[in-house]
Amino acid sequence: xxxxxxxxxxxxxxxxxxxxxxxxxxxxxxxxxxxxxxxxxxxxxxxxxxxxxxxxxxxxxxxxxxxxxxxxxxxxxxxxxxxxxxxxxxxxxxxxxxxxxxxxxxxxxxxxxxxxxxxxxxxxxxxxxxxxxxxxxxxxxxxxxxxxxx
Amino acid sequence: xxxxxxxxxxxxxxxxxxxxxxxxxxxxxxxxxxxxxxxxxxxxxxxxxxxxxxxxxxxxxxxxxxxxxxxxxxxxxxxxxxxxxxxxxxxxxxxxxxxxxxxxxxxxxxxx
Amino acid sequence: xxxxxxxxxxxxxxxxxxxxxxxxxxxxxxxxxxxxxxxxxxxxxxxxxxxxxxxxxxxxxxxxxxxxxxxxxxxxxxxxxxxxxxxxxxxxxxxxxxxxxxxxxxxxxxxxxxxxxxxxxxxxxxxxxxxxxxxxxxxxxxxxxxxxxxxxxxxxxxxxxxxxxxxxxxxxxxxxxxxxxxxxxxxxxxxxxxxxxxxxxxxxxxxxxxxxxxxxxxxxxxxxxxxxxxxxxxxxxxxxxxxxxxxxxxxxxxxxxxxxxxxxxxxxxxxxxxxxxxxxxxxxxxxxxxxxxxxxxxxxxxxxxxxxxxxxxxxxxxxxxxxxxxxxxxxxxxxxxxxxxxxxxxxxxxxxxxxxxxxxxxxxxxxxxxxxxxxxxxxxxxxxxxxxxxxxxxxxxxxxxxxxxxxxxxxxxxxxxxxxxxxxxxxxxxxxxxxxxxxxxxxxxxxxxxxxxxxxxxxxxxxxxxxxxxxxxxxxxxxxxxxxxxxxxxx
Numbered sequence: 001x002x003x004x005x006x007x008x009x010x011x012x013x014x015x016x017x018x019x020x021x022x023x024x025x026x027x028x029x030x031x032x033x034x035x036x037x038x039x040x041x042x043x044x045x046x047x048x049x050x051x052x053x054x055x056x057x058x059x060x061x062x063x064x065x066x067x068x069x070x071x072x073x074x075x076x077x078x079x080x081x082x083x084x085x086x087x088x089x090x091x092x093x094x095x096x097x098x099x100x101x102x103x104x105x106x107x108x109x110x111x112x113x114x115x116x117x118x119x120x121x122x123x124x125x126x127x128x129x130x131x132x133x134x135x136x137x138x139x140x141x142x143x144x145x146x147x148x149x150x
Numbered sequence: 151x152x153x154x155x156x157x158x159x160x161x162x163x164x165x166x167x168x169x170x171x172x173x174x175x176x177x178x179x180x181x182x183x184x185x186x187x188x189x190x191x192x193x194x195x196x197x198x199x200x201x202x203x204x205x206x207x208x209x210x211x212x213x214x215x216x217x218x219x220x221x222x223x224x225x226x227x228x229x230x231x232x233x234x235x236x237x238x239x240x241x242x243x244x245x246x247x248x249x250x251x252x253x254x255x256x257x258x259x260x261x262x
Numbered sequence: 263x264x265x266x267x268x269x270x271x272x273x274x275x276x277x278x279x280x281x282x283x284x285x286x287x288x289x290x291x292x293x294x295x296x297x298x299x300x301x302x303x304x305x306x307x308x309x310x311x312x313x314x315x316x317x318x319x320x321x322x323x324x325x326x327x328x329x330x331x332x333x334x335x336x337x338x339x340x341x342x343x344x345x346x347x348x349x350x351x352x353x354x355x356x357x358x359x360x361x362x363x364x365x366x367x368x369x370x371x372x373x374x375x376x377x378x379x380x381x382x383x384x385x386x387x388x389x390x391x392x393x394x395x396x397x398x399x400x401x402x403x404x405x406x407x408x409x410x411x412x413x414x415x416x417x418x419x420x421x422x423x424x425x426x427x428x429x430x431x432x433x434x435x436x437x438x439x440x441x442x443x444x445x446x447x448x449x450x451x452x453x454x455x456x457x458x459x460x461x462x463x464x465x466x467x468x469x470x471x472x473x474x475x476x477x478x479x480x481x482x483x484x485x486x487x488x489x490x491x492x493x494x495x496x497x498x499x500x501x502x503x504x505x506x507x508x509x510x511x512x513x514x515x516x517x518x519x520x521x522x523x524x525x526x527x528x529x530x531x532x533x534x535x536x537x538x539x540x541x542x543x544x545x546x547x548x549x550x551x552x553x554x555x556x557x558x559x560x561x562x563x564x565x566x567x568x569x570x571x572x573x574x575x576x577x578x579x580x581x582x583x584x585x586x587x588x589x590x591x592x593x594x595x596x597x598x599x600x601x602x603x604x605x606x607x608x609x610x611x612x613x614x615x616x617x618x619x620x621x622x623x624x625x626x627x628x629x630x631x632x633x634x635x636x637x638x639x640x641x642x643x644x645x646x647x648x649x650x651x652x653x654x655x656x657x658x659x660x661x662x663x664x665x666x667x668x669x670x671x672x673x674x675x676x677x678x679x680x681x682x683x684x685x686x687x688x689x690x691x692x693x694x695x696x697x698x699x700x701x702x703x704x705x706x707x708x709x710x711x712x713x714x715x716x717x718x719x720x721x722x723x724x725x726x727x728x729x730x731x732x733x734x735x736x737x738x739x740x741x742x743x744x745x746x747x748x749x750x751x752x753x
Binding site: 097 | 266270273274277280281319320321322323
């Protein structure tokens with residue numbers, strides 16, 4: 001196999017470096033407005049993952065691992081389901097049921113409204129985005145030439 | 151009625167691909183198609199004639215809306231199928247590493 | 263108030279393990295053992311203290327018919343005891359067994375997710391919630407089957423994944439049909455709405471559910487994934503899969519849906535009879551011809567689940583008592599047999615019966631516990647297998663199916679033949695074995711001794727005084743059929 005440089009051409013690298021911020025902005029918009037418009041945690045999380053994947057595809061695996069702090073992303077991803085359980089147990093601690101909506105419901109149509117739905121959307125968006133990116137990164141890290149016996 | 155029959159036909163297309171294709175990646179894609187047809191049928195069961203999308207917006211009054219519960223079910227189902235597809239893709243990579251082929255007629259070290 | 267803890271405790275353990283054990287792998291073990299012990303204590307508390315009453319918990323404080331309920335009646339808490347018992351012994355067994363397969367904490371996290379998924383299936387009272395937890399348990403089981411990293415494990419896991427995703431699509435289709443006709447997803451309100459609907463709809467639903475959950479329970483036409491998956495997995499995972507996964511995802515879901523929701527229509531009971539009889543005869547017959555020890559055990563699992571399905575199909579209270587009793591018996595002795603296979607594999611380095619020799623002096627605990635387990639599964643008194651099979655055969659004769667009773671007896675003879683083969687070649691053949699390749703250490707022996715003691719103790723469950731306290735509430739909940747809906751809606 002010839003040794004070509006990793007990543008794609010210069011045009012793709014430049015353009016993806018410019019628009020990654022916009023992709024993240026769009027993803028955060030979908031997550032934060034999950035209780036007002038379609039989308040929510042999962043859809044916004046997928047868009048965040050696509051932003052990170054754009055970097056991975058444009059620059060190749062080694063440069064991405066040097067540029068992004070993968071250990072921090074992994075720690076964030078391990079922490080987010082614990083935060084989800086924490087929000088659920090908050091409902092149990094204040095006397096109501098598990099995962100009950102115990103924060104104040106706020107005004108209708110405002111951004112900071114509807115109780116625990118907003119923090120749960122943020123947690124799910126973080127978890128889904130990071131999980132998808134780390135799964136694809138793990139598949140990219142895998143060296144298909146080693147370990148072919150047995 | 152024809153819409154539901156067409157959904158079921160899509161399910162059968164996915165099942166046909168799962169049963170007859172020999173390439174691992176095509177089997178994964180066929181199982182994906184089967185899952186999508188079930189999701190489509192769930193969303194179509196929530197349709198009410200002449201109703202709007204189920205989102206309350208500022209300035210508009212409440213009109214008859216389609217049933218939002220199947221849409222929530224489909225969202226959950228899509229996430230689950232995403233997880234299973236990711237696992238299947240990782241298994242396909244490892245299978246290629248061990249067997250050097252994607253052809254399921256050659257991946258037969260286990261009998262029966 | 264107790265019901266959500268059965269889901270919260272294993273999930274919390276699964277999410278804490280990556281944090282706790284990233285630097286040092288060994289810290290994952292106390293976390294998971296603590297979680298399994300607390301689950302066993304909680305389920306024993308619920309089963310013995312609250313026996314006979316149904317606890318209903320409304321998640322997120324939403325009421326029916328909008329909300330998701332968790333329903334803990336006698337059947338659910340019985341299954342919870344089985345799950346936590348086998349999980350605890352599997353964790354004990356896998357402390358040293360997993361050490362050679364790589365990083366530990368991933369295995370323990372996946373194991374806790376498997377337990378969380380199975381607990382969720384048993385505890386929930388909502389149909390789509392059952393589907394979600396079933397998929398969680400499936401994904402964890404797939405990753406655990408492929409954990410060792412060898413070629414045949416990936417192939418087995420892929421085959422299992424494809425068949426399970428077909429069955430999941432079928433179950434999703436049936437959930438779509440249920441929702442469109444009854445506009446509700448909770449098991450209680452579905453059973454009330456379906457009481458007045460047309461029989462064609464019930465026929466459709468029953469067939470789709472039977473096909474979907476039949477794959478999970480490995481009934482005979484749908485069994486093709488089981489021999490590969492259960493023989494390629496590591497031994498404690500095989501014990502979990504064969505002992506509890508096919509029972510919670512398959513048999514529990516089938517009995518809950520066909521008895522409590524659909525009201526046990528007679529046509530489907532006959533289908534159960536057919537599936538059960540075919541599984542008993544063919545499963546045990548195919549087990550005799552296997553030379554790989556774990557494949558033999560996997561085929562024998564298919565046969566024993568056939569007994570449970572046969573008893574569920576007969577439909578009388580005595581038959582249901584036999585089915586429920588056989589569930590706990592099979593979990594206990596099949597897990598013990600898989601642990602023995604794992605111990606033999608560690609000690610001798612092979613799974614092929616033709617290459618094993620006489621180990622009764624070198625591995626005394628393994629040899630004696632495998633003799634106890636083989637006697638139990640063949641149905642020899644005073645071990646537990648005899649009593650449950652006797653109850654099922656007597657119930658078949660009393661309900662007027664003498665041919666099925668004959669099939670059950672023939673299946674039992676085949677089982678005895680298969681396990682005589684295991685004992686003759688695997689543990690007591692003429693060829694002496696000089697040295698062992700690996701050690702069977704204390705935790706593995708402890709797990710095997712606990713289950714062997716339980717093989718004797720669970721036969722006490724048929725004594726009339728103890729039976730009324732333990733098994734009769736379970737049978738009453740199942741045989742009450744659609745009373746389940748009234749009990750749940752009344753809370």
